[in-house]
Amino acid sequence: MTTRATRLSTLAALAGLTLLATLSACRGQTSSDPPIVPIRNMYDQPRYNPQQRSPFFADHRTMRPPVDGAVAREMEPDIEVATGRTADDADWIPRVPRPVVRRGGGLQGLLTRGQGRFNIYCSPCHGFSGDGEGVVAQRAVALGNDALKPPSLHQTRLQHIPDGQLYATITHGIRNMPAYGHNIPLDDRWAIVAYVRALQMSQAHRAPEANP
Numbered sequence: 526m527t528t529r530a531t532r533l534s535t536l537a538a539l540a541g542l543t544l545l546a547t548l549s550a551c552r553g554q555t556s557s558d559p560p561i562v563p564i565r566n567m568y569d570q571p572r573y574n575p576q577q578r579s580p581f582f583a584d585h586r587t588m589r590p591p592v593d594g595a596v597a598r599e600m601e602p603d604i605e606v607a608t609g610r611t612a613d614d615a616d617w618i619p620r621v622p623r624p625v626v627r628r629g630g631g632l633q634g635l636l637t638r639g640q641g642r643f644n645i646y647c648s649p650c651h652g653f654s655g656d657g658e659g660v661v662a663q664r665a666v667a668l669g670n671d672a673l674k675p676p677s678l679h680q681t682r683l684q685h686i687p688d689g690q691l692y693a694t695i696t697h698g699i700r701n702m703p704a705y706g707h708n709i710p711l712d713d714r715w716a717i718v719a720y721v722r723a724l725q726m727s728q729a730h731r732a733p734e735a736n737p
């Protein structure tokens with residue numbers, strides 16, 4: 526009887542130890558071995574790395590160029606509207622293109638939209654009136670970075686740059702001014718151009734010396 530009881534308790538102790546060892550092995554242990562995956566058919570899928578060479582295509586490029594003439598859905602097909610340049614790329618277009626004015630709800634709609642967008646995107650640096658005294662500009666000057674203060678938009682030169690050039694300045698940025706082509710949608714950039722023109726007209730009566 527006693528030997529049997531001893532044997533049983535030894536077995537129980539062994540089982541307990543094994544369980545403990547198994548459980549403790551699961552606690553926070555890292556392993557560099559690959560995980561055991563019983564069904565691998567969706568685990569290892571054939572693929573190419575970016576820029577990898579492919580024997581399959583004649584030009585050996587795995588990254589396929591778009592088919593000739595493909596146009597992204599959000600791309601503006603009218604070259605003047607898209608770039609602010611004339612179709613032959615000889616010059617800036619002088620005025621906000623008609624299709625943009627039309628789909629902006631006429632000049633009034635475009636100006637209202639432009640005012641809102643200008644106040645959001647441009648006024649922090651250029652000031653609400655375009656005088657170049659925005660809060661960012663004031664702080665830049667206070668910290669000694671005068672080069673980051675934008676010019677007044679009422680300068681004679683800026684009063685006379687074509688609308689297309691103003692649009693391109695917003696789209697691509699210029700020198701110390703960042704580009705807004707990716708942040709501000711195309712029609713909104715044109716709306717801002719229209720509003721900047723209105724701002725400039727509102728101050729145009731001032732003597733040139735007041736708009737250095």
Ligand code: HEC
Pocket residue numbers: 643646647648649650651661672673674675676678683691694695699700701702703705717721
């Ligand atoms: C982060 C600050 C900042 C913001 C925001 C900003 N600008 Fe500017 N902008 C500048 C600075 C700085 C310059 C002067 C760039 C230079 O000459 O180095 C400048 C220059 C310009 C010029 C003169 C370009 C020329 O031909 O000399 C125009 C026009 C202009 N900005 C329009 C805008 C409009 C419109 C917006 C809003 C979409 C805008 N900017 C937003 C900082 C800013």
